[in-house]
Amino acid sequence: MSRQVHRIGAVLPLVAGMMTTPASDADHPAALARLLADVSAEYAKLEPQSIRPAEGFIRYDYLVPAGYYGEMWDWDGFFIGCHLANQSAAKAKYLKFWVLNFTAAIDSEGYVAGCITTKGPRPLMGSFAMKPFLAQGAVIAAQRLGDYEWVRPIWERLQKVVSYREKTQYDPKWGLFFWENAMQSGADNNVALTNDPRERSSILAADVCTFQLREYLAMAVLAGRLGDRAWRDAYLERAEKLRDAMVRHMWFEADSMFFNIRRADGKPVRRISYSNFVPLLEDVIPPSAAREMIQRYLLNERHMLGKYGIRSLSRQDKEYNNRSIIEPYSNWQGPVWINANYLHYIALKRYGFDRQASQLAETLGRVVLADIAQWKSMHENYHPETGKGVAPTPELSPDHKFAGFVGWNLLVQDMLECEVDGRCEFLQIPGKDVPDNRAEALPEAGGSD
Numbered sequence: 224m225s226r227q228v229h230r231i232g233a234v235l236p237l238v239a240g241m242m243t244t245p246a247s248d249a250d251h252p253a254a255l256a257r258l259l260a261d262v263s264a265e266y267a268k269l270e271p272q273s274i275r276p277a278e279g280f281i282r283y284d285y286l287v288p289a290g291y292y293g294e295m296w297d298w299d300g301f302f303i304g305c306h307l308a309n310q311s312a313a314k315a316k317y318l319k320f321w322v323l324n325f326t327a328a329i330d331s332e333g334y335v336a337g338c339i340t341t342k343g344p345r346p347l348m349g350s351f352a353m354k355p356f357l358a359q360g361a362v363i364a365a366q367r368l369g370d371y372e373w374v375r376p377i378w379e380r381l382q383k384v385v386s387y388r389e390k391t392q393y394d395p396k397w398g399l400f401f402w403e404n405a406m407q408s409g410a411d412n413n414v415a416l417t418n419d420p421r422e423r424s425s426i427l428a429a430d431v432c433t434f435q436l437r438e439y440l441a442m443a444v445l446a447g448r449l450g451d452r453a454w455r456d457a458y459l460e461r462a463e464k465l466r467d468a469m470v471r472h473m474w475f476e477a478d479s480m481f482f483n484i485r486r487a488d489g490k491p492v493r494r495i496s497y498s499n500f501v502p503l504l505e506d507v508i509p510p511s512a513a514r515e516m517i518q519r520y521l522l523n524e525r526h527m528l529g530k531y532g533i534r535s536l537s538r539q540d541k542e543y544n545n546r547s548i549i550e551p552y553s554n555w556q557g558p559v560w561i562n563a564n565y566l567h568y569i570a571l572k573r574y575g576f577d578r579q580a581s582q583l584a585e586t587l588g589r590v591v592l593a594d595i596a597q598w599k600s601m602h603e604n605y606h607p608e609t610g611k612g613v614a615p616t617p618e619l620s621p622d623h624k625f626a627g628f629v630g631w632n633l634l635v636q637d638m639l640e641c642e643v644d645g646r647c648e649f650l651q652i653p654g655k656d657v658p659d660n661r662a663e664a665l666p667e668a669g670g671s672d
Contacts, residue, residue: 288303480495588638
């Protein structure tokens with residue numbers, strides 16, 4: 224499959240009554256450029272809220288969602304750091320710092336908490352090991368900085384993290400990975416998982432398998448750059464085995480869908496949420512199958528596609544809702560999440576749905592601008608049918624004052640930059656052909672076979 228990015232073409236509405244009304248073919252690129260300029264101007268004011276100076280246990284400047292959240296979180300920091308790295312090589316240092324701050328918290332076994340505070344690691348709901356993003360962050364930061372040598376002192380720690388996950392979240396019977404619970408996944412109440420303590424670690428999950436697949440690929444890149452051919456080949460082999468296991472056990476061809484499966488019997492968890500589509504970040508299934516999945520579900524109003532973005536749960540699910548929740552967990556049972564829509568956007572570009580990707584970027588751009596105009600900040604998620612912010616509300620915020628949110632919502636700028644400027648370097652990790660200790664061009668996400 225070619226990974227060349229498709230350039231923006233004429234934009235057509237995705238669904239009837241969608242927020243944005245397409246301009247003429249001739250005017251639309253200019254309209255998108257104006258939208259990008261407006262979003263960039265507002266984000267220039269908000270972005271600094273997500274960067275904090277080193278303090279206490281945290282030795283380097285660190286990344287936070289801001290507003291309601293002041294801690295350093297695993298995938299929040301990863302996405303914020305990737306955004307900053309995409310803005311300039313100089314800002315890639317923050318993604319490097321995110322890697323260094325988390326590796327400093329790795330214990331002797333390879334465990335690292337998914338949340339770090341200035342007072343130290345903050346375990347949640349048991350061990351709550353961080354999500355598999357460290358190696359990916361290291362590769363993206365190193366590539367942008369043009370320097371891999373800073374990884375050498377932490378290489379063994381990164382390997383310990385991989386080994387720890389293999390010991391604690393891998394089922395050799397299936398060759399697949401599992402979350403301990405939905406909270407650990409970051410999609411706090413994802414119905415394709417569970418927070419029932421009686422069913423802890425019971426579900427093999429498509430999202431964690433994809434993230435770990437990408438970690439193996441990233442570890443292979445790092446090993447090659449550090450001159451370790453044996454480990455490079457070992458991680459590539461593990462990536463291929465995991466990819467094969469995902470197809471064998473999680474891909475249900477008759478449904479054109481990835482489903483999580485139960486460890487006990489391999490039966491599918493037939494719920495369609497954001498996480499079912501995460502494997503589309505990689506070439507796990509043939510492009511034709513991926514396109515069928517996207518058309519059948521992701522771009523289907525009856526399932527995932529809302530007027531103001533892509534939902535976090537199928538509208539057909541019995542638990543679909545858009546309630547404002549932030550404690551004890553955030554709501555992933557309906558609302559539009561920018562980070563999830565960013566991953567969906569990458570999938571749309573990868574498999575040739577350029578017009579729909581452009582429309583999604585434009586719609587999200589207008590959603591966040593309206594939010595900022597009203598609240599001088601943003602919400603962490605949005606109602607798919609109204610475009611209004613869902614959480615946090617003033618009532619759910621400290622002192623009943625709207626706390627706001629910044630964090631990974633900054634990714635809207637990256638999507639618009641892809642449409643306007645052709646800057647589409649999304650979470651790029653090299654594939655199998657990883658050269659030893661010499662420069663290589665990272666393949667671009669997007670395109671068609």
